Amino acid sequence: MFRDSRMMLVIAVSVVLCAPLFRMEWFGGHEGYSYILRTLEWAQELRAGSLYPRWCPDFYGGYGSPLFLFYGPVIYGSAGVLTASFLNVFTALKVMVLFFSVLSGAGAYALVYGETRQPTASFFGAMAYLASPYRNGNLYARGDLGEFSCIALLPIVIALYRAAAREVLPGRARLLAVAAAAIHGVMIMSHPVMGLWGTLVVGLIVLASVIRLWSLGLRRRAGSLVLAIACAPGLAGVYILPAMSYRSLTRTADMIVGFYKPQDQWISPSWLFGDHPIFGPNFLAIGHLVAAATVASVLVLIFNFQKGRAVLGWMALTFMLVGLCLPQAHWFWEPGRIPLSQFIQFPWRLLGPASLTSSVALGIALAHSRLSEPLKGALAVTASTAFFLFTSWPFLTQGEISQRGAPRDPDSIRAGIHSATDANEYHPVSAAGFPSEPRQELVQSSEGAEVQFSSSDGSRHSLGLKAERSGAEVMLGVYSFPGWTIKTLSGPAHAVLQSDQSGRLKVRLPVAGEYRVRVKYGASPAGVVGGWLSALSVLALLLIATWGSGLWPRRVPWLRTALGGAK
Amino acid sequence: MNPSNSHEALDHAQRAIASARSLFRDGLVPECHEYMLKAQSALLQAWVPAAADGNGSDHQPDTEQALQALERARYQHPERLRAALTAAQKSASGDISAPVNPGQDAESVWSELERLNRFSVRHFRSPAERNRLRLQLGIAAGLVLLAVAVFYVRLWGRPYAHASAVISDEHLAALALDGLEATEFLLPETSPGWIDIIPPRPRTLHSVRLVNAHNEWYLDRASRKVRVTAYSEAGPVGSVEGEFQKFSQDRSVLDLPLEAQNVVRVRVEVLTFFKRGGGFAEIELH
Numbered sequence: 001m002f003r004d005s006r007m008m009l010v011i012a013v014s015v016v017l018c019a020p021l022f023r024m025e026w027f028g029g030h031e032g033y034s035y036i037l038r039t040l041e042w043a044q045e046l047r048a049g050s051l052y053p054r055w056c057p058d059f060y061g062g063y064g065s066p067l068f069l070f071y072g073p074v075i076y077g078s079a080g081v082l083t084a085s086f087l088n089v090f091t092a093l094k095v096m097v098l099f100f101s102v103l104s105g106a107g108a109y110a111l112v113y114g115e116t117r118q119p120t121a122s123f124f125g126a127m128a129y130l131a132s133p134y135r136n137g138n139l140y141a142r143g144d145l146g147e148f149s150c151i152a153l154l155p156i157v158i159a160l161y162r163a164a165a166r167e168v169l170p171g172r173a174r175l176l177a178v179a180a181a182a183i184h185g186v187m188i189m190s191h192p193v194m195g196l197w198g199t200l201v202v203g204l205i206v207l208a209s210v211i212r213l214w215s216l217g218l219r220r221r222a223g224s225l226v227l228a229i230a231c232a233p234g235l236a237g238v239y240i241l242p243a244m245s246y247r248s249l250t251r252t253a254d255m256i257v258g259f260y261k262p263q264d265q266w267i268s269p270s271w272l273f274g275d276h277p278i279f280g281p282n283f284l285a286i287g288h289l290v291a292a293a294t295v296a297s298v299l300v301l302i303f304n305f306q307k308g309r310a311v312l313g314w315m316a317l318t319f320m321l322v323g324l325c326l327p328q329a330h331w332f333w334e335p336g337r338i339p340l341s342q343f344i345q346f347p348w349r350l351l352g353p354a355s356l357t358s359s360v361a362l363g364i365a366l367a368h369s370r371l372s373e374p375l376k377g378a379l380a381v382t383a384s385t386a387f388f389l390f391t392s393w394p395f396l397t398q399g400e401i402s403q404r405g406a407p408r409d410p411d412s413i414r415a416g417i418h419s420a421t422d423a424n425e426y427h428p429v430s431a432a433g434f435p436s437e438p439r440q441e442l443v444q445s446s447e448g449a450e451v452q453f454s455s456s457d458g459s460r461h462s463l464g465l466k467a468e469r470s471g472a473e474v475m476l477g478v479y480s481f482p483g484w485t486i487k488t489l490s491g492p493a494h495a496v497l498q499s500d501q502s503g504r505l506k507v508r509l510p511v512a513g514e515y516r517v518r519v520k521y522g523a524s525p526a527g528v529v530g531g532w533l534s535a536l537s538v539l540a541l542l543l544i545a546t547w548g549s550g551l552w553p554r555r556v557p558w559l560r561t562a563l564g565g566a567k
Numbered sequence: 568m569n570p571s572n573s574h575e576a577l578d579h580a581q582r583a584i585a586s587a588r589s590l591f592r593d594g595l596v597p598e599c600h601e602y603m604l605k606a607q608s609a610l611l612q613a614w615v616p617a618a619a620d621g622n623g624s625d626h627q628p629d630t631e632q633a634l635q636a637l638e639r640a641r642y643q644h645p646e647r648l649r650a651a652l653t654a655a656q657k658s659a660s661g662d663i664s665a666p667v668n669p670g671q672d673a674e675s676v677w678s679e680l681e682r683l684n685r686f687s688v689r690h691f692r693s694p695a696e697r698n699r700l701r702l703q704l705g706i707a708a709g710l711v712l713l714a715v716a717v718f719y720v721r722l723w724g725r726p727y728a729h730a731s732a733v734i735s736d737e738h739l740a741a742l743a744l745d746g747l748e749a750t751e752f753l754l755p756e757t758s759p760g761w762i763d764i765i766p767p768r769p770r771t772l773h774s775v776r777l778v779n780a781h782n783e784w785y786l787d788r789a790s791r792k793v794r795v796t797a798y799s800e801a802g803p804v805g806s807v808e809g810e811f812q813k814f815s816q817d818r819s820v821l822d823l824p825l826e827a828q829n830v831v832r833v834r835v836e837v838l839t840f841f842k843r844g845g846g847f848a849e850i851e852l853h
Contacts, residue, residue, distance in 0.1 A: 047727055048765075085721035168591040168599060169584070169681040170674055216596050220674050408736035415732055453803060455832055457729065457765060462832075464802045489801060516801050 006123035007109050009385060014105030014130055016389065018098045020140070020396045026090055026406070028399035029143020033406040034420040035076055037413055038067065039089050042080030044410040048458040052238070053080075054483060055459040055521040058414035060427065061438030063479045063504070064459070065419060066250065067426040069524075070243045074190035075100075075149045090403055097145060100152035105130050107156030108356065112363035114162050115310060120376045124384065125363025128289055129155065131388040132355035136395035137283020150191035151352035154198050157184045158205055158356075165209035165225060173221060177228035178545045185235030185537075192243060193344050194352065195236070201317065201353045203229065208313055224544055231541050237533030245526035246482055249430065254423045256342040262333040265346045267325050281394045284348050286355050290318060293358035296365035307368040314361035321354035410458070414438060428479045430503035439477035448472030449509055459521035465495075467509035476505040476519070483524035491515035573691050576613035580606040580684060600673050604655055607680045610687050614640075642686055651679030724767050726852070728752070731760035734844065743847045748818065751780040753788055753846035754837055761836040764850055769829045772797050772805070774853045777835065779811050779819035780846030789814050790845040792838040797827035804828065814841040 021027060026036070038056070045053030045068075053073075059065035075096055082092035105126055112125030129135065139148045160180030167173035184202060188195035206229050213222040233240060256262070267276075272287030297315050300308035323329055325348045335342055344350075366372055374380060407413040415438055419427065427434065442454045442461055449472035452464035465474055478484075480499035488494045492513035500506040509515055523531060583606035590599035614633035630652065638645050655676045692700070730740035730752065738753035740762050754760040775795050782788040789811065796806040805827035811819055833852060837845030 047722060049723070081718070081722070085718050166592045168588045168603070168677065169684075170678045171681045171685075212594070216594060218596070218674065404736065406736075409733070409739045409741060411730045411733050411740055412736055453798070455763060455798065455834070457763075457832075462798075462800070518800075 004119045006119045006381065007106070009381065010105045010109045010123060010126045010130070011102055013127065013385060013389065014101045015098065017130060017136065017392060017396060018094070018101045020398075021094050021097060024400040025403045026401050027140060027143065028401040029139070029141060031143035031145070032401070035079075035093055035143070035145050036089050036406045037418050037420040038071070039076040039079045039083055039093060040407065040410055040413060042068070042073070042076050043083035043089070045458045046080055047084045048460060050458065050522075052523075053459075054242070054523070054527065055481075056420070057456070057459045057478075057521075058410045059419050060479070061417050061435045062414045062442075063431070063435055063439060063477060064481075064521075065426050065479070066246070066428070066481050066483070067420060069246060069483075069527075070192070070250065070252070070426055072146045072150070072189050072191040072195060073239065074186055075145045089408070093145065097139065097148065100149040101130075101139075104135065104152035104155060107152070107154070107159055108359060111155045111159035111162070111356075112360055112367075114159050114166065115360060115364050116367035118367040118372060120372060120381075121363045121367035123381065124366050124375065125359045127384065127388045128292075128362050129356055129359035131392040132289055132359065133281070133283045133285045133395050134351040134355050136392055137279070137281065138352065140396055140398040141279065141281065141283050144191075146191040147194050147349065147352065150187055150194040150198060151356070153183055153187040153190060154201070154353060155356055157187055157198075157202055161202065161206050161225070161229065162209060164228070165206075165213060165221075170221065174224055174228075174544050174547060177225055178541045181228040181232045181541055182235065184229065184232035188233060188236040189239050192240075194349055196340065197344065197350060198353060199233065201321070201357070204317065205313075224547070227540065227544055231537040231544075234533050234537030234540070237530040237537065238527065239530065241530030241533060242483075242524050242526040246524065249481065250426050250428055251423070252343075252425050255345060255425045256335075260345040260423065262342055262344050262347050263330055263335075265348065266327040266330060267348050269326060272322070283395055284351060286322075286351050286358070289355060289362070290322060290358045293318065293362040293365065296369065297361050300365040300369050303370070304368045308365060311361045311364045314357045314364065317357040318354050318361060321350040321357065324350050428481050428503055430481075430499065431479050432502040442477055444475045444477045444504070446472070446474045449474050452514075461519045463507065463515075463517050463519065465507065465509060465515045465517065467512045467515065470509075470511050472509045472512070474507040474509070475500055476507065478505045478519075479503060480505050481521075481524075483521050483527065485520060485522055487518045487520075489516040489518060491517070572617070573613040576609045577687060577691055580609035580613070580687075583609060584680075584684065596673070600676075603673075603677055603680055607652075607655060607676070607683070610680070610683050613687055613691065637683075637686075640686075640690055642683075648679050648683060651676045726764055726766045728762055728764050728850075730754070730762045732758070734846075738846065743850045746849070748778055748848040751782065751846050751848045753780055753782060754840070754844050756844055758844065759837050759839070760845065761834050762847065762850070764833045764835070764852060766830065766833075766852060769799070769831050770852070772825055772827045772830045772833065772852060774822055774824045775807075775833065775835070776849075776851040776853065777809075777811075777821045777823070777847055778849040778851075779815070779821070780848050781814070781816050781819075782846070786814075786816055787842045788844045788846050789819070789841040790837045790847060791840050793821070793823075794836045794838055795823050795825055796834045796836070797825055797830045798832040798834065799827070799829040800831055804830065808838075811841075 041056040041058060042053050054066065054068045056065045056067045059067065079092040079096045082095060083089045087095065108129040109122045109126035113119065113122035116122065135151065138144055157180055160176050160183065164173045164176035164180060167176055187198055206225060210222045210225055213225065267284055271282060271284050273285060276282035276284055294315065297311040300311060324332060333341060333347060366375065407416065417435060417438065424434065442456055443451045448467060448469045450466040450468065451474065452466055455462045480503055484497055484505060486495055486497035486507065493510040495515055495517045496508040496510065497519065498506045498508055505519065507517060583602045587599045587602035587606065590602060611630055611633040614636040615629045616632055616636060634645060634649065726744055728740040728744050732755045733739055734753040734755045738751055740752050742750040743752040743762060744764065752762060777793060779789045792810045794806060794808045797804050805825050807823045807825045809821050809823045811821055835850060
């Protein structure tokens, strides 16, 4: 599959679609410079020795923000590694976008190939997905690199789960399922909202595969697939659990009101085909793709139902996803109806997965139609490549913005009031208000104590304090949040970390004397539990991968029985 | 074992597995199982000693001889293979025209077949193939290790800097450590400030070399009086003050002796400056 010339062409096109990005200094998407700021913060924390940064120390003028606890870290985490080691932040993000673009092309090709075993159909399916307005608009118009990476991983996750369900060799099937779960975990961590909705889409597809395996009597195989997909959210536990636990401690409630209320973000069916009152070019216009997939599916069902019936499930998924974006689905997004569903903000985000499912349906329909032979020719492939590039072009041309407008290092970020969000949703609610100017010094004030020295390295602060009396206090210019810890390196007693009335950190020195303390942001209690959940999920996946291999000394009879095998 | 026969049997097994895979994709499990049994049989045939090849053994059936050969080749858990063979025999129906009944234990048979296939493919590799594979794996592992080492060194093997503030994004703190005297770190307009140098690990310090800034052709910024303080985890462990004598467009260097142990951070404070502000072209820790 990977050596096929059409696969190479798909990869080449996925690179070409990113070419305008490399020509620009930066692109003026809705997100502006926000990913630049996040990546710089991640790189700084990484360089300071934090393997999994959770705090943005320079946001809000140095008071900090727990953005990394909530916002999917994959894109700026990976770009952060490149920024901290080799590249400037702009190039690092562009390289990661290119990587995910190639991954989405290769993943879509693999997915359709797995469904059809036909390179030509796979080529058309993958090209339709690569050229879909939402995928390209998500990058160039919206600049939502997190969601872009999430829907880039989606096809490969589905392809791997489907391959696991179709593989005859049990060990290989388990390895495929484990790989699917691992990438699925990464997908969840790439964008919290689409990770959740993508998981539902993946879950429905895996459910269909599980039912099929079960009906064939392969219960153990079905069980291992269910176990694998159950481990995927567990893998992301280190991220999900703190995000869920501390959601109410930030202003995330502001994310789902006003402009961001999902009930008011429905789309008119005409916008799927034509212009949009706000967005131009209209990246929601996936109607032509869905219509083409529908027509092709109907035709193949009429003329070759036996082989073409596989399109039914994919088209059903497409219509369900598109239907949820229409005004008729207003009831579905009613606050309180489905937990967490409000955080989608824009139900039209579902057009990303819908683009994929309709592309897959189109590929399957072509594979089983009479067009599959004529489309194999070089001329047809060349002409269709040109067609897809031509239709993509309007979505690849967005305004260029200068790199000079963005802070280039953490010191520059700290010199302004930056949050890298529109709604300040990750500003701690305990903080009295938004700072009007950057904090100058780490230590804001003290009562009964003298500051001998202070220094900061990202979210690690070292302090030399001299308490002149018992109960002396030192107020820090840093927001309080679960995860801050204090370590007394030397001193007459253990210093205590507290929160003051304005929601900032306060060091209390119980008795008089000289103290050396280190205050740093690390894993919060929920983060620790989440970390253990992730570790357990890794262990479970390792067990699934090695089950029945020579690494297992003997069989486990009760488990075999439970999973439907013979005693 | 006759090598050519073994390879032929292995090829046959691979073809049978590929066929089984296609049938499995289409949901034809009994037919798939039939091909899996064919693959199993071919794999066992690959292990039958050469003397017994083709005409059966004088004393033992082929399967038993193959199993003994496998045990001699240190096949792990041969009892599992025997159990799988028994299950396979049970699942095969007597009527050759009817499809095979996979029974409930098809997965166990397939698992064991997969293990046997892996082992056999590995065992019957020619020395040249093995060497090539080892070389490829070695090169891949070496490249991965090299990449990890390079990333590690770039991430955590070099010093980095923070500053109290910078005048603009063209004069970041990192430029005082980039090894280029042409690029300069500059503090904001008419304000004192500091730059922290954080070495990759605690180190011993003997001296600090400061190369002064002058702000390219503008020639309007340079540090004058400076204080350098070394910190260990426990706090300050040494401090020294110095002064650049004059503003210069040429290279202007100030070497300050500073002996300190377990240094985790060096702060260079600009106390006064020439013209409009302070800065440094380079800071070197020795």
